[in-house]
Amino acid sequence: MNNVRNKKRANKSLPFFFKDEFKVFFVIIVVSTILLISTFSFDTVPPILNRGIQPATFPKGLLVLIIVLTILIYYLSFKKPWKKEKELPKNFFLTLLSFIFFIIISKTLDFFLAISVLSVFVSYNWGEKRFFYLLLVGIIFPFIVFVFFEMILGLRFPPGIITNLYYY
Amino acid sequence: MMAPLFSSKLLLVLLFGTLFGLILGVLPGLGPTTGGALILPFTMTLDPLSAIVLLTSIYCAGTYGGAITAVLINTPGTPAAAATCLDGYPLAQKGEAGRALGMATVSSTVGGIFSVVILVFFAPILAKLAYEFGQPEYFALAIFGLTMLASIGEGSPIKNLIAAAFGILISTIGKDFMTSIDRFTYGINELSVGIGFIPVVVGLFAISEMLTQSTLLHQVFKRVALKAVKLPSKEDYKKTWKTILRSSGIGSFIGVLPAEGGTVASLIGYSEAKRFSKNPEEFGKGSIEGIAGAEAANNAATGGAMVPTLALGIPGSATTAVILTGLIIHGVRPGPDLFREQPDFLYGIFGAMLIANILFFIFGFFGAKIFARITLVPNKILWPMIFTVSVCGTYSLSQSILDVWIMLFFGVLGFFMRRFGFSVVPVIIGLILGELVEGTLRQSLVIFDGNWLMFFTRPIVVTFFILSFIALIFPLLKKKK
Numbered sequence: 001m002n003n004v005r006n007k008k009r010a011n012k013s014l015p016f017f018f019k020d021e022f023k024v025f026f027v028i029i030v031v032s033t034i035l036l037i038s039t040f041s042f043d044t045v046p047p048i049l050n051r052g053i054q055p056a057t058f059p060k061g062l063l064v065l066i067i068v069l070t071i072l073i074y075y076l077s078f079k080k081p082w083k084k085e086k087e088l089p090k091n092f093f094l095t096l097l098s099f100i101f102f103i104i105i106s107k108t109l110d111f112f113l114a115i116s117v118l119s120v121f122v123s124y125n126w127g128e129k130r131f132f133y134l135l136l137v138g139i140i141f142p143f144i145v146f147v148f149f150e151m152i153l154g155l156r157f158p159p160g161i162i163t164n165l166y167y168y
Numbered sequence: 169m170m171a172p173l174f175s176s177k178l179l180l181v182l183l184f185g186t187l188f189g190l191i192l193g194v195l196p197g198l199g200p201t202t203g204g205a206l207i208l209p210f211t212m213t214l215d216p217l218s219a220i221v222l223l224t225s226i227y228c229a230g231t232y233g234g235a236i237t238a239v240l241i242n243t244p245g246t247p248a249a250a251a252t253c254l255d256g257y258p259l260a261q262k263g264e265a266g267r268a269l270g271m272a273t274v275s276s277t278v279g280g281i282f283s284v285v286i287l288v289f290f291a292p293i294l295a296k297l298a299y300e301f302g303q304p305e306y307f308a309l310a311i312f313g314l315t316m317l318a319s320i321g322e323g324s325p326i327k328n329l330i331a332a333a334f335g336i337l338i339s340t341i342g343k344d345f346m347t348s349i350d351r352f353t354y355g356i357n358e359l360s361v362g363i364g365f366i367p368v369v370v371g372l373f374a375i376s377e378m379l380t381q382s383t384l385l386h387q388v389f390k391r392v393a394l395k396a397v398k399l400p401s402k403e404d405y406k407k408t409w410k411t412i413l414r415s416s417g418i419g420s421f422i423g424v425l426p427a428e429g430g431t432v433a434s435l436i437g438y439s440e441a442k443r444f445s446k447n448p449e450e451f452g453k454g455s456i457e458g459i460a461g462a463e464a465a466n467n468a469a470t471g472g473a474m475v476p477t478l479a480l481g482i483p484g485s486a487t488t489a490v491i492l493t494g495l496i497i498h499g500v501r502p503g504p505d506l507f508r509e510q511p512d513f514l515y516g517i518f519g520a521m522l523i524a525n526i527l528f529f530i531f532g533f534f535g536a537k538i539f540a541r542i543t544l545v546p547n548k549i550l551w552p553m554i555f556t557v558s559v560c561g562t563y564s565l566s567q568s569i570l571d572v573w574i575m576l577f578f579g580v581l582g583f584f585m586r587r588f589g590f591s592v593v594p595v596i597i598g599l600i601l602g603e604l605v606e607g608t609l610r611q612s613l614v615i616f617d618g619n620w621l622m623f624f625t626r627p628i629v630v631t632f633f634i635l636s637f638i639a640l641i642f643p644l645l646k647k648k649k
Contacts, residue, residue: 024588028330035337035352043349052613055344055351058606062337069330076326085587088383095382099576106569115559119552126385126548137552145560152213155564 020085021077028070036063094125110160115142181218182520185225186527192226193233194539195550197381199246200230201596202373204490205366206557208497209564216498217516223491224517225524228280228470230487231430232528233539235272235463239265240540248430248466251438255451255458262454266398271456272463273532274400275412279464280525282416283423283471287478288518290424294479295507303615304623307608308632310601313482315639316425317594325640327590335598336605338363345603346610358570365493367562367575368599372592373486374558375579378551380586385547397536400456408460411441419465423472429485430466430473437465471521478502478514482601486593489600 017023042056098121106114120138128134146166149155157163192203204223211219234249239256252272259268301309314336318328341352342362353359400408415437422433441461442451451458473484474491481502483489495502500513507514531539562575582592616622623629 020588038352038354042351045347045349052346052610052618055347055349058609059337059340059351062333062340066330066333066337069326069333073324073326073330082589086383089385091382091385092379095379096580099580103573103576106572111563111569115556119556122382122555123548123552126382126551128546128548133549137549137556141553142556145556149560149564153209153564155560155567157563158569 019081021074021082025070025074025077029067032063032067032070036060036067039063091125095122098122098125106158106160110162111158112142112146112162113160178218178221178516178520181214181222182225182523183527185222186229186524186531189226189229189231189524190233190236190528190531190535190539191542193230193245193249194236194542195545196237196241196243196245196543197377198374198554199234199487200227201369201486201490202377203230204487204494205369205373206554206561208366208490208494209561211494211498216495216500217513219494219498220491220500220513220517221520223494224474224521225527227487227491228467228521228524229528229531231467231470232273232276232280232463232532234466235276235459236269236532236536236539237543239268239272239459241543246430248434248469249462250431251434251462251466252459254438254462255453255455258452259454259456259459264454266396267400267404267456268454268459269532269536270398271400271404271408271459273397273529273536275408275415275460275464276467276532277525277529278412279416279419279466279468280470280528281522282413282464283420283468284518284522284525285471286420286468287471287474287521291475291479291514292507294475295504298480298504300628302612302626303608304612304626305628305632306604307612308623308629308636309480310482310605310608312632312636312639313476313601314594314598314605315636317597319639319642323589323591328594331585331590331592331594332598335595335600336602338368338595338599339602340606345607356570358568363574363599364565364571365489365596365599366565367571368578369486369490369493369596370558370562371575371578372582372585372595374554375575376582376586376592378555379579379583381547381551397533399533404456408457411444411457411460412464414440414444415461415464416468419468420472422465423469423484424475425484429469429487433469433472434462434466437468438462467525474517474521478506478517479504481604483597486596489596492600 017026039056039060042054044054044056098118101121102114102118104114105117116138119142120134123134123137128137146157150157150166156167159167188203188207189200192198192200204226207222207226211222214222231246231248234244234246235252235256237243237245238249238252239260242253242257244250244253256268256272259265314329314332317332318325339362341359343349343353343360344351350360415433418437418440419430419433422436423429438458438461441457442448442455445451445455445457447455447457469485473488476482476484477488477492479502481492483492492502500506500510558575559572562571563569565571585592585595612623613620623633
């Protein structure tokens with residue numbers, strides 16, 4: 001009985017603001033509108049120097065085009081609703097979280113350390129529990145890539161607590 | 169034609185590029201576009217010809233490599249191999265994996281070589297025609313390219329147009345090239361030079377794919393055993409030679425149009441093979457013609473896509489957009505002048521593509537079994553490594569940490585775009601064509617003294633506008649039909 005009730009509830013159509021079509025429409029419209037407003041603050045060229053169109057005109061046109069087309073796809077979605085996407089698994093959010101860790105660590109501590117932490121974190125959460133393989137993706141491989149870029153391309157990585165040990 | 173390639177260094181580069189391309193093609197989620205973008209920073213250590221030879225050999229071999237995974241694990245190694253799964257895997261399940269791969273290898277090679285011949289003949293002709301082009305014509309051509317991309321690309325044409333407009337919008341970030349006025353920089357100095365191509369490509373392809381893989385960890389691939397690749401029998405050749413030739417023609421033609429090159433070509437090649445077949449009921453159940461139709465078409469698209477890339481500087485596919493970037497960062501400006509001033513360079517590219525097609529035939533024929541084992545590398549090890557290379561590669565081009573963050577941003581964005589049915593390829597093409605579209609539009613308006621109607625006084629411009637209009641209404645007509 002409960003199962004039937006749950007099924008019925010699942011089949012009930014979602015309110016419009018929970019639907020993917022609306023979420024996509026909303027995000028694109030909001031971002032495009034903010035960008036469009038910001039184009040009005042671009043500097044303008046005095047008429048005597050202006051050749052063709054003002055620097056803001058072209059991006060303005062593109063943003064208006066994006067807004068119009070987005071309204072069109074939202075309108076068309078009433079006739080043909082989008083198929084519901086599967087819910088995102090925990091691993092997706094953990095991988096996304098690792099990107100945030102990467103940005104924080106590379107900004108505050110060390111670029112190399114950030115790569116190592118992300119690699120170990122992702123590999124571990126994706127199911128790798130063997131120590132050697134974690135060492136491989138977290139230390140050995142990034143070190144090889146680091147040395148390769150440094151020696152072959154003459155690249156200088158940003159300073160940090162571990163990178164400094166290598167350079168000095 | 170081959171003279172510039174008779175150096176041990178170039179042959180070594182070609183060999184490496186073909187092997188690397190095959191590996192990239194075999195690994196699901198990677199492919200010649202991502203691989204090309206990842207290897208682009210390394211090409212800075214090479215001379216321009218070696219760099220482009222490397223990228224083009226990756227392109228040719230990577231497109232073929234996708235077939236190995238399609239046949240053996242029913243997962244296209246590259247999107248262009250999606251149609252190959254339809255008959256390749258069922259045939260492999262019947263215990264004929266060797267026959268399926270043999271046909272895929274032969275038809276890919278024929279399609280690839282056919283398209284190089286098309287490239288050799290048509291690129292110079294197109295370049296000659298382009299001499300007649302002024303700024304308004306280039307503007308109309310770029311618009312035509314973008315509308316074609318929306319029209320015959322994968323997925324919804326309107327979503328493709330939004331993605332292309334977004335790509336062009338990204339290209340406007342930074343100092344305006346005509347007036348030096350900052351646009352969308354919001355006080356961030358590093359944005360004044362604009363957003364680089366590599367962080368966007370690596371983000372949209374590699375990082376977004378990493379996020380996609382994080383949602384597919386439960387997926388188990390069943391690999392069909394492969395004893396050895398078999399050359400097609402006489403009966404198979406009899407059955408398929410017309411299909412191979414037809415698909416080679418279709419693939420080369422689709423490749424020339426700016427779209428998702430191989431992906432669209434293989435789908436059309438496959439459906440045309442079915443339409444002309446005496447046994448259409450066999451399609452989807454292991455038809456040898458199905459494999460031939462799809463594989464000849466997707467590899468034929470490689471040479472086709474190089475035609476507008478080299479002759480006009482307008483990429484025919486996402487991978488050729490990477491190759492175009494490679495040309496630009498090495499100081500080579502594609503277009504009619506390239507044909508007049510550096511013919512040796514071009515013949516080097518043509519020759520390299522020809523040899524790459526022969527090399528992947530040899531590697532595919534004798535080494536498919538080994539390449540198939542690469543698919544056994546678990547994602548939990550492979551993707552963190554790809555992340556490391558992506559980050560270092562992106563950082564290396566301008567030694568800017570902001571580029572790495574831009575890459576991550578586009579990775580997340582690309583994931584959600586793909587999730588909601590927006591192709592990321594139009595963003596790439598839009599980004600690379602953005603400067604051309606805006607530049608030619610503004611310069612045309614200078615020529616026309618601000619009079620927009622003057623565009624319609626030029627026959628070539630009007631022709632391209634009509635073609636663009638047809639491209640836009642084509643999907644609507646197709647739907648009604």
